[in-house]
Amino acid sequence: xxxxxxxxxxxxxxxxxxxxxxxxxxxxxxxxxxxxxxxxxxxxxxxxxxxxxxxxxxxxxxxxxxxxxxxxxxxxxxxxxxxxxxxxxxxxxxxxxxxxxxxxxxxxxxxxxxxxxxxxxxxxxxxxxxxxxxxxxxxxxxxxxxxxxxxxxxxxxxxxxxxxxxxxxxxxxxxxxxxxxxxxxxxxxxxxxxxxxxxxxxxxxxxxxxxxxxxxxxxxxxxxxxxxxxxxxxxxxxxxxxxxxxxxxxxxxxxxxxxxxxxxxxxxxxxxxxxxxxxxxxxxxxxxxxxxxxxxxxxxxxxxxxxxxxxxxxxxxxxxxxxxxxxxxxxxxxxxxxxxxxxxxxxxxxxxxxxxxxxxxxxxxxxxxxxxxxxxxxxxxxxxxxxxxxxxxxxxxxxxxxxxxxxxxxxxxxxxxxxxxxxxxxxxxxxxxxxxxxxxxxxxxxxxxxxxxxx
Amino acid sequence: xxxxxxxxxxxxxxxxxxxxxxxxxxxxxxxxxxxxxxxxxxxxxxxxxxxxxxxxxxxxxxxxxxxxxxxxxxxxxxxxxxxxxxxxxxxxxxxxxxxxxxxxxxxxxxxxxxxxxxxxxxxxxxxxxxxxxxxxxxxxxxxxxxxxxxxxxxxxxxxxxxxxxxxxxxxxxxxxxxxxxxxxxxxxxxxxxxxxxxxxxxxxxxx
Numbered sequence: 001x002x003x004x005x006x007x008x009x010x011x012x013x014x015x016x017x018x019x020x021x022x023x024x025x026x027x028x029x030x031x032x033x034x035x036x037x038x039x040x041x042x043x044x045x046x047x048x049x050x051x052x053x054x055x056x057x058x059x060x061x062x063x064x065x066x067x068x069x070x071x072x073x074x075x076x077x078x079x080x081x082x083x084x085x086x087x088x089x090x091x092x093x094x095x096x097x098x099x100x101x102x103x104x105x106x107x108x109x110x111x112x113x114x115x116x117x118x119x120x121x122x123x124x125x126x127x128x129x130x131x132x133x134x135x136x137x138x139x140x141x142x143x144x145x146x147x148x149x150x151x152x153x154x155x156x157x158x159x160x161x162x163x164x165x166x167x168x169x170x171x172x173x174x175x176x177x178x179x180x181x182x183x184x185x186x187x188x189x190x191x192x193x194x195x196x197x198x199x200x201x202x203x204x205x206x207x208x209x210x211x212x213x214x215x216x217x218x219x220x221x222x223x224x225x226x227x228x229x230x231x232x233x234x235x236x237x238x239x240x241x242x243x244x245x246x247x248x249x250x251x252x253x254x255x256x257x258x259x260x261x262x263x264x265x266x267x268x269x270x271x272x273x274x275x276x277x278x279x280x281x282x283x284x285x286x287x288x289x290x291x292x293x294x295x296x297x298x299x300x301x302x303x304x305x306x307x308x309x310x311x312x313x314x315x316x317x318x319x320x321x322x323x324x325x326x327x328x329x330x331x332x333x334x335x336x337x338x339x340x341x342x343x344x345x346x347x348x349x350x351x352x353x354x355x356x357x358x359x360x361x362x363x364x365x366x367x368x369x370x371x372x373x374x375x376x377x378x379x380x381x382x383x384x385x386x387x388x389x390x391x392x393x394x395x396x397x398x399x400x401x402x403x404x405x406x407x408x409x410x411x412x413x414x415x416x417x418x419x420x421x422x423x424x425x426x427x428x429x430x431x432x433x434x435x436x437x438x439x440x441x442x443x444x445x446x447x448x449x450x451x452x453x454x455x
Numbered sequence: 456x457x458x459x460x461x462x463x464x465x466x467x468x469x470x471x472x473x474x475x476x477x478x479x480x481x482x483x484x485x486x487x488x489x490x491x492x493x494x495x496x497x498x499x500x501x502x503x504x505x506x507x508x509x510x511x512x513x514x515x516x517x518x519x520x521x522x523x524x525x526x527x528x529x530x531x532x533x534x535x536x537x538x539x540x541x542x543x544x545x546x547x548x549x550x551x552x553x554x555x556x557x558x559x560x561x562x563x564x565x566x567x568x569x570x571x572x573x574x575x576x577x578x579x580x581x582x583x584x585x586x587x588x589x590x591x592x593x594x595x596x597x598x599x600x601x602x603x604x605x606x607x608x609x610x611x612x613x614x615x616x617x618x619x620x621x622x623x624x625x626x627x628x629x630x631x632x633x634x635x636x637x638x639x640x641x642x643x644x645x646x647x648x649x650x651x652x653x654x655x656x657x658x659x660x661x662x
């Protein structure tokens with residue numbers, strides 16, 4: 001019978017059938033970060049377990065590190081404690097740690113694909129909901145809580161209930177100004193923030209095939225904002241080309257064997273999904289969120305709708321108000337959604353000799369040390385700095401506000417991150433989610449603006 | 456994990472959609488803290504006024520509701536971040552059961568790891584429980600019986616709910632998942648040997 005990619009990966013990783021739709025799944029990779037990693041290892045050790053397969057666990061500090069230029073571990077003292085704990089526990093158990101300032105350091109969902117840790121056909125878990133990002137490599141990656149993380153470390157397995165399957169096909173040519181971020185925001189706006197709850201989503205269709213790997217990572221990143229723990233894209237020649245030569249990708253004779261296996265990963269023709277959606281690319285325009293949930297989104301040409309009074313009051317917006325022209329105080333270009341080299345290039349390309357508006361604070365936070373170095377090698381940082389953006393150190397920064405960095409209360413921020421929740425970027429901060437190009441355009445204009453008018 | 460068999464409590468209506476785990480517990484409270492002590496910070500952005508006093512508008516601050524073990528919620532409760540601190544914070548303020556039409560998947564799983572029972576019921580039923588409770592504040596009690604898999608509304612209507620057999624057992628007896636999985640140690644070892652032979656590239660690249 002024709003099988004979906006999800007079914008193939010799931011079935012291949014079942015160690016034991018636990019009944020009632022549950023399976024004990026083998027985990028090929030586990031990622032941990034500073035916010036919960038050190039504690040998770042310590043709890044596992046305290047309970048008398050070891051870390052089952054430390055060579056399959058990769059650790060990195062990202063959530064609670066400062067992004068201030070020239071930062072070190074002491075810049076945010078609470079984060080320093082967490083980092084010390086991560087160093088101590090990974091050192092004790094032999095887990096690889098990618099520490100501040102060295103290649104390989106970065107936001108966990110940026111560095112893991114970048115290092116080739118994430119490979120097609122694998123299962124991967126991490127104590128972070130945006131682990132779904134990694135599904136762009138053609139694997140089954142999902143976020144878990146602290147207790148499940150302990151289980152993953154102690155056994156390299158996890159009991160999971162099989163989700164249903166959903167396919168979202170994007171068909172047609174990509175309109176000007178529309179990015180992967182706009183595609184997924186549009187999908188969430190249309191299908192709803194709970195549409196994916198209980199599902200594993202496969203993104204497919206000609207417009208997804210046409211996306212580069214970094215764009216696919218952006219697409220999969222917001223799966224959880226649609227409710228789905230898992231989002232994935234079939235591996236193809238672009239995936240293989242992206243992976244070849246990366247530090248933890250298969251080498252030599254195993255490379256060919258791996259590719260042979262990976263070619264069998266995509267869904268079979270005729271595979272049936274429990275739910276199938278079709279989105280036409282021509283229906284998508286550059287998106288901007290207006291509320292406090294990622295589903296509260298509209299084209300930048302649109303208006304603030306009526307309905308959610310609490311969200312509008314928090315956001316300081318009036319129903320019927322035109323979105324474009326709304327004054328902006330902050331811009332954040334970064335996060336596991338949109339901080340890769342292609343994102344920074346897209347943002348820099350909007351500048352065109354202009355300067356960040358006087359009243360706007362604009363941050364560019366590269367997603368990893370490697371992204372930072374590559375961006376600097378091609379002079380992107382100079383273009384940002386000359387235009388009045390701040391060029392900062394890699395980390396989660398303003399996406400998560402767990403590192404001493406916050407958007408001030410009442411300030412309006414256009415952000416390339418993934419959550420516009422109340423207080424997400426700081427108590428009282430007002431977040432508008434958008435693509436890197438839209439965010440850069442807003443920084444220059446000092447207001448929400450249609451990027452298509454700026455290039 | 457704390458075991459759970461049955462509770463009888465005043466159901467607190469908090470019927471708001473998409474209550475995310477950032478709202479349940481801000482991340483700042485989880486930086487460098489443990490599993491305990493989060494109760495005072497649960498829902499802090501809604502629960503307290505700027506001066507730190509209780510916000511009288513917040514249901515769990517209202518007389519008759521404060522300290523209740525049972526929360527009624529709306530669609531997509533616990534969406535967003537995977538932070539298990541959301542469950543620890545709810546339990547820290549005394550909540551042992553949340554009834555909602557749907558939950559964020561990761562939050563749902565985290566609940567079962569700690570002994571907080573998430574119950575899925577249609578919104579119409581939840582509204583009915585809310586109305587029955589509001590009609591008789593101070594007296595209305597709702598029972599959630601995991602043993603029998605029923606919710607009993609304040610007026611005595613029994614409403615069955617579904618729960619995974621596996622999760623129900625674990626919760627009734629406070630079982631630890633790691634201990635259960637270790638019973639499969641031989642199967643895991645055998646599986647590893649087989650997979651290593653079948654897909655050496657998945658192993659050797661990180662050896």
